[in-house]
Amino acid sequence: MDEPQIDNKIRKRRADLTRFLRQEAEAQGFDLCRITLPDAIPEAPARLESFLEAGRHGTMAWMEETKERRGDPRALWSEVRSIVMFGMNYGPDEDPRRLQAQPEKAAISVYARNRDYHDVIKGRLKEVATRFAARAGEDVKVFVDTAPVMEKPLAASAGLGWQGKHTNLVSRDFGSWLFLGSLFTTAELEVDEAERDHCGSCRACLDACPTDAFPAPYQIDARRCISYLTIEHKGPIDRAIRPAFGNRIYGCDDCLAACPWNKFAAAAREMKLVAREDLKAPEIALFLTLDDPTFRTYFSGSPVKRIGRDRFVRNVLIAAGNSGLPDLAPACAALLTDVSADVRGMAIWALSRLLAGEDFMRLRAEHLATETDEHVRQEWMTES
Numbered sequence: 001m002d003e004p005q006i007d008n009k010i011r012k013r014r015a016d017l018t019r020f021l022r023q024e025a026e027a028q029g030f031d032l033c034r035i036t037l038p039d040a041i042p043e044a045p046a047r048l049e050s051f052l053e054a055g056r057h058g059t060m061a062w063m064e065e066t067k068e069r070r071g072d073p074r075a076l077w078s079e080v081r082s083i084v085m086f087g088m089n090y091g092p093d094e095d096p097r098r099l100q101a102q103p104e105k106a107a108i109s110v111y112a113r114n115r116d117y118h119d120v121i122k123g124r125l126k127e128v129a130t131r132f133a134a135r136a137g138e139d140v141k142v143f144v145d146t147a148p149v150m151e152k153p154l155a156a157s158a159g160l161g162w163q164g165k166h167t168n169l170v171s172r173d174f175g176s177w178l179f180l181g182s183l184f185t186t187a188e189l190e191v192d193e194a195e196r197d198h199c200g201s202c203r204a205c206l207d208a209c210p211t212d213a214f215p216a217p218y219q220i221d222a223r224r225c226i227s228y229l230t231i232e233h234k235g236p237i238d239r240a241i242r243p244a245f246g247n248r249i250y251g252c253d254d255c256l257a258a259c260p261w262n263k264f265a266a267a268a269r270e271m272k273l274v275a276r277e278d279l280k281a282p283e284i285a286l287f288l289t290l291d292d293p294t295f296r297t298y299f300s301g302s303p304v305k306r307i308g309r310d311r312f313v314r315n316v317l318i319a320a321g322n323s324g325l326p327d328l329a330p331a332c333a334a335l336l337t338d339v340s341a342d343v344r345g346m347a348i349w350a351l352s353r354l355l356a357g358e359d360f361m362r363l364r365a366e367h368l369a370t371e372t373d374e375h376v377r378q379e380w381m382t383e384s
């Protein structure tokens with residue numbers, strides 16, 4: 001065969017494999033599937049480095065530990081030749097911010113209202129990967145969220161959308177409600193074009209953040225993000241920021257929900273990731289009574305289960321404290337003797353906001369003398 005014939009053969013194989021891949025992605029229910037190259041995000045390592053240097057990752061030490069691999073897909077897998085990025089729309093039925101007007105309810109962010117999306121997406125990606133590997137005779141690896149892969153810049157370079165000012169990927173068709181996943185392969189595929197930024201002068205997401213977590217457009221300080229504080233952060237939460245949580249007990253959707261591009265998500269949506277009815281607007285009162293076994297049963301298969309009962313109840317107590325509902329006080333008081341210091345500490349804070357001064361002081365007189373944890377003692381002392 002002469003040179004042009006070889007070129008044609010290679011081009012045809014690339015086109016065939018790419019078409020096959022897109023068909024498989026569609027069959028598995030992915031809304032977007034586009035391809036980029038491993039060297040397509042040259043600016044990402046330096047941006048990741050400055051994020052880490054500023055300490056904006058908080059206690060997520062794994063981000064620092066994996067930064068070389070995270071910043072460069074070839075450092076993660078040297079043989080990778082193409083990266084396929086997948087997007088799945090999870091747009092909600094209604095604006096999740098509406099729940100904020102109901103102080104007796106607890107707000108769980110939209111992505112966590114059903115099965116763990118890691119499991120859902122990984123299962124589907126594995127299906128695509130198995131069929132693709134068999135067809136192409138090439139190696140593949142699939143990643144969702146937890147691997148050291150910078151999914152957002154890669155998705156932007158593949159043209160799924162662009163990184164919005166809230167730093168997440170925004171799509172013209174699905175707005176800000178997209179989960180991402182990736183397939184790395186040794187196969188050569190047809191590469192797609194990057195999408196350009198369509199945020200313009202809009203700053204709705206930045207202004208919507210209840211805790212001012214964006215030091216600048218396109219940059220986040222995770223340490224101030226309610227998503228980080230309720231999910232990733234262990235231990236006590238800074239007192240000054242607690243009131244801004246409102247009734248958000250797991251994650252936060254405000255920056256996503258404010259995005260004007262979401263109007264297309266509603267139009268494009270098929271009901272794929274349906275929320276569990278009992279997680280759409282659950283009662284704070286119910287969650288205050290969860291012990292470890294009931295928590296595990298209630299959140300079986302849900303991403304919420306990952307944070308464990310103690311951190312979860314800590315978050316629920318913040319919502320109780322913010323509710324202004326004295327009816328919740330007895331359930332909070334029952335947690336003053338909880339085995340978890342985080343729970344006891346936050347129960348004190350909630351009660352300081354729900355009870356009259358003298359009632360609070362009575363509880364303090366009852367519990368402070370026997371309290372041994374330094375943080376919890378501080379909670380009692382600060383409220384005096």
Ligand code: B12
Nearest residue numbers: 047051109145151153167168169179180218227228251252
């Ligand atoms: C760590 C992490 C978090 C942290 C930190 C968030 C963050 N923005 O990094 C916390 C716990 C706060 C978090 C929260 C959430 N997360 Co999260 N998270 C991740 C994770 C594991 C890594 C992200 C990362 O690498 N961060 C490091 C920083 C440095 O990277 P970056 O955000 O891309 O930073 C870029 C910008 O700063 C940018 N930049 C800097 N300067 C400038 C200037 C210009 C002009 C431009 C254009 C860009 C730019 O360059 C950097 C590199 O690209 C990814 C999964 C993954 N493996 O990628 C999911 C992921 C980003 N999370 C996701 C989701 C859904 C959420 C939440 C919505 C969950 C919720 N409802 O509570 C919130 C959203 C909060 C927010 N606004 O980001 C999705 C986002 C999907 C999407 N459409 O983009 C991902 C991709 C998971 C997934 N597989 O679907 N998350």
